[in-house]
Amino acid sequence: MIVKLKTDITVRQICDGFVYNELEGKGLFGLSGKLTIQPEYQRNYIYAHDGGKKEMAVIGSVLKGYPIGLIHFNKISDENLEVLDGQQRITSLGRFLTDKFAIKDENENMQYFSGMSKDKQRKILETRLTIYECEGEESEIKEWFKTINIPSVPLNNQETLNAIYSGAFVTLAKSEFSNSQNTNIQKWSAYIKGSANRQEFLERALDWVSKGNIDDYMSAHRHDKNINELKRYFNSVIDWISGVFSDVKSEMRGLKWGELYETYHKKSYNPEKVSAEVQKLYADPYITNRRGIFEYVLGGSIDTKLLEIRVFDEAIKKSVYITQSANSKKKGKSNCPLCAIGHDANKNKIWSFNEMDADHVSAWSKGGKSNIKNCQMLCKTHNRAKGNR
Ligand SMILES: [Zn+2]
Numbered sequence: 001m002i003v004k005l006k007t008d009i010t011v012r013q014i015c016d017g018f019v020y021n022e023l024e025g026k027g028l029f030g031l032s033g034k035l036t037i038q039p040e041y042q043r044n045y046i047y048a049h050d051g052g053k054k055e056m057a058v059i060g061s062v063l064k065g066y067p068i069g070l071i072h073f074n075k076i077s078d079e080n081l082e083v084l085d086g087q088q089r090i091t092s093l094g095r096f097l098t099d100k101f102a103i104k105d106e107n108e109n110m111q112y113f114s115g116m117s118k119d120k121q122r123k124i125l126e127t128r129l130t131i132y133e134c135e136g137e138e139s140e141i142k143e144w145f146k147t148i149n150i151p152s153v154p155l156n157n158q159e160t161l162n163a164i165y166s167g168a169f170v171t172l173a174k175s176e177f178s179n180s181q182n183t184n185i186q187k188w189s190a191y192i193k194g195s196a197n198r199q200e201f202l203e204r205a206l207d208w209v210s211k212g213n214i215d216d217y218m219s220a221h222r223h224d225k226n227i228n229e230l231k232r233y234f235n236s237v238i239d240w241i242s243g244v245f246s247d248v249k250s251e252m253r254g255l256k257w258g259e260l261y262e263t264y265h266k267k268s269y270n271p272e273k274v275s276a277e278v279q280k281l282y283a284d285p286y287i288t289n290r291r292g293i294f295e296y297v298l299g300g301s302i303d304t305k306l307l308e309i310r311v312f313d314e315a316i317k318k319s320v321y322i323t324q325s326a327n328s329k330k331k332g333k334s335n336c337p338l339c340a341i342g343h344d345a346n347k348n349k350i351w352s353f354n355e356m357d358a359d360h361v362s363a364w365s366k367g368g369k370s371n372i373k374n375c376q377m378l379c380k381t382h383n384r385a386k387g388n389r
Pocket of ligand 1: 336337338339340378379380381382
């Protein structure tokens with residue numbers, strides 16, 4: 001790989017012919033068309049997020065004469081260069097020069113490039129950037145890209161995989177799952193956390209179809225000319241969720257829907273009954289983990305551990321312990337009612353508070369409440385045995 005250091009290229013030259021594609025959220029070209037700013041394997045432009053603080057900071061640095069860091073180009077031919085590292089900074093410069101955003105001046109006024117004084121404009125346009133231009137095999141370049149790419153907003157896992165497996169498949173997959181203009185995104189957001197720009201819908205789609213082996217799946221499908229399987233599987237999961245659960249609750253976002261689909265999609269559910277059950281559980285003050293409600297219902301309303309039912313507080317437990325132990329001592333029997341009716345050495349054992357756990361006399365699932373009337377203390381062994389039934 002050949003690497004050349006260039007220090008004579010100005011912001012004016014870099015941004016010559018700059019075009020920003022709103023739809024894809026990408027800066028496209030520079031250097032009079034010779035430079036591709038965001039090649040396929042680069043992530044979308046994200047410096048405009050967060051109120052644009054990052055892109056404003058780039059312009060602020062240039063105006064103050066601070067360096068904005070090294071930029072790396074990949075030289076494909078004499079007429080064709082790609083930005084390997086620095087695409088977010090270059091896109092910030094290009095967007096500013098084309099009046100896509102304003103910065104605050106020293107008097108806190110918003111100022112667009114076209115409204116700036118000539119000397120300030122010149123200062124920006126004539127700033128020289130420090131650029132490494134490298135030339136080599138695709139594999140070498142990609143390997144190197146992985147090494148140098150430690151930007152201030154690190155690439156997340158899916159962005160890195162998109163870079164490594166760039167090709168027809170990733171391009172098609174991104175146009176479906178990473179396109180913030182896709183009208184399905186609102187529907188998907190009910191069940192999936194994240195944003196299209198940061199590749200989180202794509203990541204989920206790949207995770208589901210690959211049963212968690214995203215890397216292998218991308219490698220195997222890298223040169224596919226379609227994403228039919230990926231789309232079909234993703235839509236099956238989404239349609240299944242919305243078919244079973246007619247309610248959309250915020251706790252549904254980010255659940256392991258791929259796994260739930262695999263486990264339960266062959267069972268049949270009555271959406272009306274499911275909805276009534278969900279509503280009832282949402283109204284139950286003893287459930288402390290609402291995110292567990294969906295898996296609980298899918299599994300036939302058996303595994304109450306998923307719901308993290310509210311337990312008795314310490315004051316109730318201590319009070320019950322004291323009454324129970326005093327009565328037992330009088331009778332000469334164990335303070336664990338289940339030990340007391342047994343025939344082994346524990347039948348008259350008085351357990352200490354720490355050797356016992358609280359138990360619902362009438363189970364939560366049968367309408368039992370977590371109040372003092374429904375509380376009994378059992379030795380740990382008996383409590384565990386009862387819990388497992
Ligand atoms: Zn016991």
